[in-house]
Amino acid sequence: xxxxxxxxxxxxxxxxxxxxxxxxxxxxxxxxxxxxxxxxxxxxxxxxxxxxxxxxxxxxxxxxxxxxxxxxxxxxxxxxxxxxxxxxxxxxxxxxxxxxxxxxxxxxxxxxxxxxxxxxxxxxxxxxxxxxxxxxxxxxxxxxxxxxxxxxxxxxxxxxxxxxxxxxxxxxxxxxxxxxxxxxxxxxxxxxxxxxxxxxxxxxxxxxxxxxxxxxxxxxxxxxxxxxxxxxxxxxxxxxxxxxxxxxxxxxxxxxxxxxxxxxxxxxxxxxxxxxxxxxxxxxxxxxxxxxxxxxxxxxxxxxxxxxxxxxxxxxxxxxxxxxxxxxxxxxxxxxxxxxxxxxxxxxxxxxxxxxxxxxxxxxxxxxxxxxxxxxxxxxxxxxxxxxxxxxxxxxxxxxxxxxxxxxxxxxxxxxxxxxxxxxxxxxxxxxxxxxxxxxxxxxxxxxxxxxxxxxxxxxxxxxxxxxxxxxxxxxxxxxxxxxxxxxxxxxxxxxxxxxxxxxxxxxxxxxxxxxxxxxx
Amino acid sequence: xxxxxxxxxxxxxxxxxxxxxxxxxxxxxxxxxxxxxxxxxxxxxxxxxxxxxxxxxxxxxxxxxxxxxxxxxxxxxxxxxxxxxxxxxxxxx
Numbered sequence: 001x002x003x004x005x006x007x008x009x010x011x012x013x014x015x016x017x018x019x020x021x022x023x024x025x026x027x028x029x030x031x032x033x034x035x036x037x038x039x040x041x042x043x044x045x046x047x048x049x050x051x052x053x054x055x056x057x058x059x060x061x062x063x064x065x066x067x068x069x070x071x072x073x074x075x076x077x078x079x080x081x082x083x084x085x086x087x088x089x090x091x092x093x094x095x096x097x098x099x100x101x102x103x104x105x106x107x108x109x110x111x112x113x114x115x116x117x118x119x120x121x122x123x124x125x126x127x128x129x130x131x132x133x134x135x136x137x138x139x140x141x142x143x144x145x146x147x148x149x150x151x152x153x154x155x156x157x158x159x160x161x162x163x164x165x166x167x168x169x170x171x172x173x174x175x176x177x178x179x180x181x182x183x184x185x186x187x188x189x190x191x192x193x194x195x196x197x198x199x200x201x202x203x204x205x206x207x208x209x210x211x212x213x214x215x216x217x218x219x220x221x222x223x224x225x226x227x228x229x230x231x232x233x234x235x236x237x238x239x240x241x242x243x244x245x246x247x248x249x250x251x252x253x254x255x256x257x258x259x260x261x262x263x264x265x266x267x268x269x270x271x272x273x274x275x276x277x278x279x280x281x282x283x284x285x286x287x288x289x290x291x292x293x294x295x296x297x298x299x300x301x302x303x304x305x306x307x308x309x310x311x312x313x314x315x316x317x318x319x320x321x322x323x324x325x326x327x328x329x330x331x332x333x334x335x336x337x338x339x340x341x342x343x344x345x346x347x348x349x350x351x352x353x354x355x356x357x358x359x360x361x362x363x364x365x366x367x368x369x370x371x372x373x374x375x376x377x378x379x380x381x382x383x384x385x386x387x388x389x390x391x392x393x394x395x396x397x398x399x400x401x402x403x404x405x406x407x408x409x410x411x412x413x414x415x416x417x418x419x420x421x422x423x424x425x426x427x428x429x430x431x432x433x434x435x436x437x438x439x440x441x442x443x444x445x446x447x448x449x450x451x452x453x454x455x456x457x458x459x460x461x462x463x464x465x466x467x468x469x470x471x472x473x474x475x476x477x478x479x480x481x482x483x484x485x486x487x488x489x490x491x492x493x494x495x496x497x498x499x500x501x502x503x504x505x506x507x508x509x510x511x512x513x514x515x516x517x518x519x520x521x
Numbered sequence: 522x523x524x525x526x527x528x529x530x531x532x533x534x535x536x537x538x539x540x541x542x543x544x545x546x547x548x549x550x551x552x553x554x555x556x557x558x559x560x561x562x563x564x565x566x567x568x569x570x571x572x573x574x575x576x577x578x579x580x581x582x583x584x585x586x587x588x589x590x591x592x593x594x595x596x597x598x599x600x601x602x603x604x605x606x607x608x609x610x611x612x613x614x
Contacts, residue, residue, distance in 0.1 A: 396558075396559070396561075396562050397561045397562065424593065425591075426538075426539075426558060426559065426591030427539065427559055427563070427589065427591035427592050427593050428559060428562065428563075428591070487593045487594065487595065488593045488594060489563060489566050489593075489594045490566070491559070491562035491563060492561070492562045492563070492564075492565065492566075493562075494561070494562070495561065
């Protein structure tokens with residue numbers, strides 16, 4: 001029987017996850033000090049030799065030569081979005097070759113990959129380390145039927161875990177939209193171009209063995225935009241296709257016309273303005289959700305009008321952000337993940353659009369990640385609670401249906417972190433007494449903006465004063481919850497078995513911020 | 522108090538998001554069937570609310586099927602009341 005403790009925000013977490021190891025409980029967003037020594041990147045041992053090609057005959061041959069054994073750790077990136085065919089392709093080959101009990105450690109799992117659930121049931125996957133768990137996989141894990149350890153990490157936390165050696169990648173299978181015969185990889189050209197390969201860069205740096213999988217083997221060298229250099233790539237596999245180009249190359253998201261989202265966006269922008277954040281040298285991150293994207297439209301107009309030039313845009317980069325770069329509204333974009341294909345051209349052609357790896361993006365324990373230089377971030381949420389804790393992982397029934405992403409990283413790093421969400425969604429109030437799962441602790445959330453008012457964290461007295469001076473519609477979070485629940489009704493808490501933990505949620509520093517319990521049938 | 526049974530089928534609402542589709546049909550006793558994404562968290566609330574509405578109309582027999590697409594309480598209440606009234610229309614003076 002595993003021992004449980006209550007962490008500093010009152011969540012019950014195990015001290016040990018069988019099959020994974022021991023964990024410390026979360027003690028505060030900036031309480032844990034970094035390790036005195038990181039794992040260091042393994043060398044890629046081979047005798048010095050002249051070679052002109054690392055192209056393997058087949059995926060099977062490359063897997064055999066990689067030295068992969070049962071129980072080892074494999075990684076993938078999720079830059080091809082829902083168009084990705086590389087994860088299913090490799091898992092199918094590994095299953096056919098008879099592998100068992102592998103640790104599956106992708107940067108995240110695209111929504112479309114229900115096959116992962118099947119490979120857990122068939123014994124190929126024996127441990128799961130990921131950012132997100134959705135769809136069929138979410139149901140399988142939440143029901144307790146998966147029966148394997150599951151650790152959920154943020155993007156910054158994953159980079160940290162890789163550098164510290166908690167995720168020791170044996171073989172990285174990296175989809176490569178463009179690749180030459182020596183393994184220089186670019187994400188921003190070819191039929192499966194996706195833009196930045198930020199998460200794959202970290203894997204390539206720290207994996208013992210790297211296999212690049214490409215549908216676009218180009219003449220040497222690949223070109224100027226090298227995401228992953230040849231000295232990190234051991235083998236190359238050429239395949240006819242990396243996936244469905246239509247789902248890889250999603251168009252730029254449009255600005256919402258939903259009046260609720262627009263009201264939230266407008267008040268968010270007013271709060272940003274009142275906070276004094278929007279000044280020359282301003283740095284900014286946002287998502288592509290309805291309200292977030294609309295905030296950037298207000299921001300763009302304002303910065304243009306006032307002649308304000310920001311310093312950098314960060315994170316998952318949307319088409320809208322790359323347009324702001326083009327207009328000179330930001331000096332640089334640091335891009336760990338391109339949200340849509342509208343960004344690809346900017347990555348390829350704009351020298352101020354910089355591809356960054358996930359450690360540079362958000363690892364709390366390196367010598368300075370970009371997230372810690374952010375002035376403002378706009379984040380979405382599934383729901384929040386009266387202590388400003390944010391859940392982006394579990395639904396109202398307590399089942400896994402989301403991804404941690406860079407949420408807690410950016411919230412902790414930014415001087416002003418704003419969560420945007422409608423006051424109720426699908427007939428359920430978005431503000432709970434206690435969220436079913438904490439991804440981002442309330443101490444790192446400065447404000448929550450809903451269409452029914454702005455909720456400011458009592459810890460931010462300075463922000464409250466500024467918002468009052470600007471005559472912004474501030475509401476007490478408990479009062480708003482009661483008011484909205486009078487409209488929607490008060491939901492019953494999720495019916496979960498507290499004694500049966502099906503997944504643990506790491507905070508970015510590696511401590512456990514929460515655990516996900518089995519949802520009763 | 523008269524005891525009224527639902528004797529014909531009637532419905533109200535839609536399956537648009539944030540709405541609900543309520544269908545009332547004849548049955549020997551009160552039966553409530555609540556479905557939708559919020560089933561787990563709002564089943565008890567919805568059943569109590571439906572029984573209360575049926576009591577207001579003195580209905581003692583009838584089946585109420587509610588397909589909830591994420592409706593707020595006031596919408597649910599309005600749809601249930603309308604469906605019941607439509608089913609009882611023939612009886613109203």
